[in-house]
Amino acid sequence: xxxxxxxxxxxxxxxxxxxxxxxxxxxxxxxxxxxxxxxxxxxxxxxxxxxxxxxxxxxxxxxxxxxxxxxxxxxxxxxxxxxxxxxxxxxxxxxxxxxxxxxxxxxxxxxxxxxxxxxxxxxxxxxxxxxxxxxxxxxxxxxxxxxxxxxxxxxxxxxxxxxxxxxxxxxxxxxxxxxxxxxxxxxxxxxxxxxxxxxxxxxxxxxxxxxxxxxxxxxxxxxxxxxxxxxxxxxxxxxxxxxxxxxxxxxxxxxxxxxxxxxxxxxxxxxxxxxxxxxxxxxxxxxxxxxxxxxxxxxxxxxxxxxxxxxxxxxxxxxxxxxxxxxxxxxxxxxxxxxxxxxxxxx
Amino acid sequence: xxxxxxxxxxxxxxxxxxxxxxxxxxxxxxxxxxxxxxxxxxxxxxxxxxxxxxxxxxxxxxxxxxxxxxxxxxxxxxxxxxxxxxxxxxxxxxxxxxxxxxxxxxxxxxxxxxxxxxxxxxxxxxxxxxxxxxxxxxxxxxxxxxxxxxxxxxxxxxxxxxxxxxxxxxxxxxxxxxxxxxxxxxxxxxxxxxxxxxxxxxxxxxxxxxxxxxxxxxxxxxxxxxxxxxxxxxxxxxxxxxxxxxxxxxxxxxxxxxxxxxxxxxxxxxxxxxxxxxxxxxxxxxxxxxxxxxxxxxxxxxxxxxxxxxxxxxxxxxxxxxxxxxxxxxxxxxxxxxxxxxxxxxx
DNA sequence: TTGAAAGCGCTACCAG
DNA sequence: CTGGTAGCGCTTTCAA
Numbered sequence: 001x002x003x004x005x006x007x008x009x010x011x012x013x014x015x016x017x018x019x020x021x022x023x024x025x026x027x028x029x030x031x032x033x034x035x036x037x038x039x040x041x042x043x044x045x046x047x048x049x050x051x052x053x054x055x056x057x058x059x060x061x062x063x064x065x066x067x068x069x070x071x072x073x074x075x076x077x078x079x080x081x082x083x084x085x086x087x088x089x090x091x092x093x094x095x096x097x098x099x100x101x102x103x104x105x106x107x108x109x110x111x112x113x114x115x116x117x118x119x120x121x122x123x124x125x126x127x128x129x130x131x132x133x134x135x136x137x138x139x140x141x142x143x144x145x146x147x148x149x150x151x152x153x154x155x156x157x158x159x160x161x162x163x164x165x166x167x168x169x170x171x172x173x174x175x176x177x178x179x180x181x182x183x184x185x186x187x188x189x190x191x192x193x194x195x196x197x198x199x200x201x202x203x204x205x206x207x208x209x210x211x212x213x214x215x216x217x218x219x220x221x222x223x224x225x226x227x228x229x230x231x232x233x234x235x236x237x238x239x240x241x242x243x244x245x246x247x248x249x250x251x252x253x254x255x256x257x258x259x260x261x262x263x264x265x266x267x268x269x270x271x272x273x274x275x276x277x278x279x280x281x282x283x284x285x286x287x288x289x290x291x292x293x294x295x296x297x298x299x300x301x302x303x304x305x306x307x308x309x310x311x312x313x314x315x316x317x318x319x320x321x322x323x324x325x326x327x328x329x330x331x332x333x334x335x336x337x338x339x340x341x342x343x344x345x346x347x
Numbered sequence: 348x349x350x351x352x353x354x355x356x357x358x359x360x361x362x363x364x365x366x367x368x369x370x371x372x373x374x375x376x377x378x379x380x381x382x383x384x385x386x387x388x389x390x391x392x393x394x395x396x397x398x399x400x401x402x403x404x405x406x407x408x409x410x411x412x413x414x415x416x417x418x419x420x421x422x423x424x425x426x427x428x429x430x431x432x433x434x435x436x437x438x439x440x441x442x443x444x445x446x447x448x449x450x451x452x453x454x455x456x457x458x459x460x461x462x463x464x465x466x467x468x469x470x471x472x473x474x475x476x477x478x479x480x481x482x483x484x485x486x487x488x489x490x491x492x493x494x495x496x497x498x499x500x501x502x503x504x505x506x507x508x509x510x511x512x513x514x515x516x517x518x519x520x521x522x523x524x525x526x527x528x529x530x531x532x533x534x535x536x537x538x539x540x541x542x543x544x545x546x547x548x549x550x551x552x553x554x555x556x557x558x559x560x561x562x563x564x565x566x567x568x569x570x571x572x573x574x575x576x577x578x579x580x581x582x583x584x585x586x587x588x589x590x591x592x593x594x595x596x597x598x599x600x601x602x603x604x605x606x607x608x609x610x611x612x613x614x615x616x617x618x619x620x621x622x623x624x625x626x627x628x629x630x631x632x633x634x635x636x637x638x639x640x641x642x643x644x645x646x647x648x649x650x651x652x653x654x655x656x657x658x659x660x661x662x663x664x665x666x667x668x669x670x671x672x673x674x675x676x677x678x679x680x681x682x683x684x685x686x687x688x689x690x691x692x693x694x
Numbered sequence: 695t696t697g698a699a700a701g702c703g704c705t706a707c708c709a710g
Numbered sequence: 711c712t713g714g715t716a717g718c719g720c721t722t723t724c725a726a
Contacts, residue, residue, distance in 0.1 A: 004490070047488065047490065048488075049464060049485070049488035049489045050464045050488075051464075052405075053464070053465045053466060053467045054401060054404040054410065054467050055405050056465070057401040057405075057467060058399075058401040058404075058405050063401065063465070063467060064462070064465050065449065065466075065467070067447075073438075073439075074435075074438035074439070074441070074442050074448070075435045075438050075439050077425070077434075077435075078424070078425065078431035078432065078434050078435040078438065079431075079435065084425035084426075084431065085425065087424075087425050088422045088424075088425040088426065091420075091421035091422050091450065091452065092420075092422050094421070094452060095420060095421050095422075095452040095453075098452065098458070098461055098462050099452075099462070100414075100449050100450060100451045100452060100462050100465075101421070101449070101450045101452075102412065102447050102449050102450075103438065103447060103448045103450065104447045105445065105447060105448075106442075111445070114445055115411070115446070115447050117396060117397045117398075117400070118400045118403070118410070118411050118447075119400060119412075120400045120401050120404060120410060120412070138396070141394065141396035141397075142396045143351070143394065143396065
């Protein structure tokens with residue numbers, strides 16, 4: 001114990017200079033293998049774990065870590081399958097390069113930005129953080145390479161996106177072609193507030209959340225008069241409750257367009273409790289195509305987006321920025337996947 | 348652009364000393380509010396984002412980040428619900444304190460340890476990493492506060508654990524009391540190799556993975572002769588395939604004890620395909636009580652462990668170590684949850 | 695091959 | 711309340 005050993009400690013022990021010890025770790029070709037071995041042995045003996053990462057980071061201006069900001073609480077990362085898959089994509093790519101991934105919380109406290117300002121990272125990935133302007137500007141101030149995922153553009157930052165709107169439109173069009181005319185739309189947060197309830201045209205027009213805005217507008221393109229209910233949070237229960245209000249107010253509906261698969265699952269549960277069969281009594285459409293969608297009973301009609309690939313591409317764009325290249329925008333394809341939760345409306 | 352501004356840049360601009368600028372950020376009570384405001388304004392104007400985290404970390408020997416090691420690939424974090432819930436517990440606790448969480452990969456490459464050695468963190472949480480001895484010793488060498496989750500003890504490290512063995516034993520005993528005599532056990536990795544297949548008594552005796560070892564031995568306590576099949580990976584498909592081999596070889600079985608809920612789910616799928624009803628034709632027991640277990644059809648009998656709490660407690664123990672307290676061990680309770688996937692064997 | 699010296703950007707101490 | 715000063719532990723020329 002006692003003093004924490006440093007490069008110097010090891011150097012002194014061997015009677016060599018700090019530089020030599022440093023080289024033993026970072027540039028093995030700069031010294032004889034025998035000496036290197038001696039250095040490493042001495043280090044082991046002294047309990048020296050190698051160059052201190054903080055000091056190294058200071059000197060090198062590089063840490064091998066990318067920071068990830070999640071819009072919601074950090075717990076979201078592990079709760080929402082779509083977010084999890086995206087992160088898995090990032091993780092997988094980082095893993096290949098041996099880089100770590102720093103999950104940065106959005107504390108509700110007074111200084112939401114301190115975690116951003118203190119993050120020892122080489123760059124940032126921002127996933128749906130439009131709701132936390134402060135955090136966003138803290139990231140921008142850091143002037144580090146940054147990639148936005150499904151967010152409104154920021155100058156200098158790369159972007160990876162999917163075509164929310166045309167995906168949603170295709171799904172709605174699918175319902176229309178089946179003969180549906182009375183459909184309800186279940187939305188997730190449209191603005192940065194904590195609203196929950198029926199969505200007015202004004203609210204929809206003023207929507208600030210890019211994902212929700214794109215999807216709901218896409219749905220509305222096929223069904224301009226469809227009622228829209230805004231759930232709070234992308235969770236099963238939120239979908240369940242939103243569906244309840246929707247069907248209470250509009251028992252005439254023959255189909256539900258949910259903004260996400262999670263909301264669709266909640267809707268399905270409610271439908272089951274009310275004795276509505278899917279798709280015979282009610283058609284149901286989701287968005288995302290998270291893995292459970294295909295395993296669902298009945299398998300869910302939904303819009304597939306390449307979730308893991310999104311993470312991978314985000315990481316690649318970040319690499320490009322590290323390399324000094326100009327920021328790029330990438331638009332990933334979406335695809336309507338028709339399964340068995342949609343059918344023509346009852347006669 | 349150009350030069351990245353530093354504390355000094357801001358100080359020069361205002362004609363004050365570095366210390367004053369530093370104080371403006373870190374000790375607001377050390378200077379007049381008016382001056383502080385001027386400093387912050389100048390910083391904003393110069394595009395200075397606040398003290399550099401790397402330099403700060405070097406000076407303070409503290410970073411506000413905890414490193415988390417996952418045994419498997421990092422993707423495991425987002426794939427396995429039990430791991431995800433544990434991480435959520437950590438995240439939630441960290442979020443309160445405004446600290447970030449660094450996910451450290453276990454690259455398969457030559458230097459599995461570089462990510463550990465380069466991690467700019469105040470401490471580590473180790474989740475099931477017994478399979479990567481190199482990484483483990485790299486962590487130990489760092490001599491930072493460390494907490495082990497369900498791992499074999501390390502001197503100086505805190506530990507949070509659950510009583511795998513008695514939980515498993517209770518589950519097995521439950522089957523015995525229902526009248527089962529011929530049961531099969533589905534295990535997950537018992538040793539650090541990539542084995543998959545029937546488990547000999549020798550292999551079981553030499554099991555190095557604490558979680559699997561505890562659970563399987565617990566199951567075996569009630570059924571000393573039960574055949575054990577080792578799946579590769581805690582995944583749905585692995586459970587499916589393991590169950591297939593188990594039931595092919597032992598069609599006489601009336602119940603399956605799975606080491607995890609995930610393996611149980613895979614087993615259920617296989618059973619369904621073979622026309623075996625649960626629990627009428629086959630009783631099924633899991634372990635973990637991940638959320639889908641309760642929603643399963645039929646609801647799964649399993650052993651509940653407090654997954655999120657495990658993360659929370661781990662974080663708390665780490666805090667204690669930061670505060671200089673002695674490392675503690677905490678054993679969290681498990682509880683058999685009898686649902687509808689178990690019943691007496693057919694006559 | 696090796697070693698001496700110059701910082702990377704910051705905080706904390708101490709004297710004003 | 712302010713401003714010098716002394717490092718935190720490291721990497722990297724450059725000269726030997």
